[in-house]
Amino acid sequence: MHNTQQFACRIGNFSVAGCAPFPALMVGEHAIPVSALHRHAQALNLQLFGTHSIAALIEAWQFNQYTLIQLAKQIEQLGWTGPTLPPEAVVMHSPVSPRQVFCTIGNYRSQLTEAFHDKAPAGTPAAQTDAEAKAFIEQRLKGEPYIxxxxxxxxxxxxxxxxxxxxxxxADWEVELGVVISKPARHVSVRDAMEYVAGFTVVNDITFRDRVFRADPPGFGTDWLQAKDAPGCLPTGPYLIPAACVAYPGQLHLSLRLNGETMQSASTSDMLFSVCEQIAYLSSRVQLLAGDLICTGSPAGFGAHYGRFISPGDELEASISGFGSQHITCT
Structure with a gap:
């Protein structure tokens, strides 16, 4: 069974009455602005830095992660009697403000196998399609992530x-594990990659299937700009979960529900390339920066498989075990 308990240390990003968004430590569904926790951190002989924004908080993550976790533990054990912001008083924003975003394509065995079955000619034996998918996956594992x-x-x-x-x-859904980078990373090894992770979050990498391939001219290949980059195509959150709180990022349960019906349900253990392998590959090709976001791939259950795409009036709920859920209304 997958874990459904929420992590004690959850960082949200909120605004009130149109102010600039600010990071907050969650107590249940209520928020405590991190800027209000300096005195409590000092009582533990700890410090907080960059509390005015989520980007600044992550820039100083080497100091802030431990402090935030200790504060969350103290609040969980002793309770909190100070003021909090209830959910009806705030606007919730993405819990990360990245300068760069990366999306890993075709990174779940279940999704690749499903795609092979969806494209197989009518009458093809399932065992034959399974064997073809398995051979393709084995070949992919000899290569590098496609990002x-x-x-x-x-x-x-x-x-x-x-x-x-x-x-x-x-328009199609893709629930994914989002990985947030904690500090600049270049030529990082797989072994050391987790040292560069600030935390994790839920993302839905909405993709326009009919815009993935260019038809002008034929054979031009994929066009991810028109397929993935429209405003709103990456719902992110609700929370940033510090990396130190997540012992096994390769054993998390992801799910997506459309109007209450489960469309995707899988474990991150089904990834072809792990979080660490993706970071190592990316850092060998580009300069990763603090706050950058990596969307690590999505399991089987796309709308393309069901022949059912996002329509006005739909409600999308994407979640990861212990991370909370995001709720998106479509128009």
């Missing part, structure tokens, strides 16, 4: 409204 960039402007909060772009009729 594209996504614009930060595609991010939206975890309780937002998603307006379907007019240039698509095949």
């Amino acid at each position: 594209c960039a996504k614009l930060p402007s595609a991010l939206t909060g975890p309780m937002s409204t998603f307006s379907i772009a007019p240039h698509t009729t095949m």
